[in-house]
Amino acid sequence: MERLQKIIASRGYCSRRKAEELIASGRVKVNGKVVNEMGAQFEANVEIKIDGRPLVAENEKYYYLFHKPRMVVTTMYDPQGRKTVADYFKDNKSRLFPVGRLDYDVSGALIMTNDGEFADYVTHPRYGIRKTYQALCKGKVSKHQVRELVSGVVIDEDYKTKALDAGIVKYDEKTDTTIIFLIITEGRKHHVKKMLIAADIYLEKLKRIAIEFLNLTDVQSGTYRPLKPHEVKSFYGLFKQQKNKNTNGGK
Missing domain, CATH: 3.10.290.10 (RNA-binding S4 domain)
Structure with missing residues (x-):
């Protein structure tokens, strides 16, 4: 049972x-x-x-890394008629769904699968799966603001959260914009956007560039590739490692 x-x-x-x-x-x-x-x-x-x-079981499991464009909804159906991630998988006959979410105006790495257990592992904060974001910000972001992201900021009124790491990639004087990166393991609604607001950083554009070791080097916007068997195996290795760590009290 x-x-x-x-x-x-x-x-x-x-x-x-x-x-x-x-x-x-x-x-x-x-x-x-x-x-x-x-x-x-x-x-x-x-x-x-x-x-x-x-609901009939699908015996074979599928895993894809999708490069989601901006202005695409991370659902398989949208009542407002907007373009969804499902529109990019019309030729795929398996019953896929997105792992976690990316906001409508956020682009980047998104895993699509029909493996519910895998999806739970990737999205649950308990397993500490790292998601790396790149943010184009208005103005010159200071080192102090970046340190604040790592030391911790308060979002949703009383929830303290912090990035595993963050840094300044470059500042462009001509456009007066700064590119920064940050790595998080949580995924509340608008999580990164709220963190940047809390640090007084003005976001212009956000992209998720990696999920753990998966990056978009060979995946153009609006396209996807299947995960390789060793990549899926590596994820399950991470899940098992973290599960053992949690069981042993973090030792």
């Missing part, structure tokens, strides 16, 4: 946390009945429908 959200994730529909949202909103039926209890457990082969459609 397994929790319903875990079964949904294992069938490649979405991450476990997204599955919890679907259950809470009454969109999931098990054996013809709506289930909205988070603790409900069932056999792994139970009949599940989401929004009236049967």
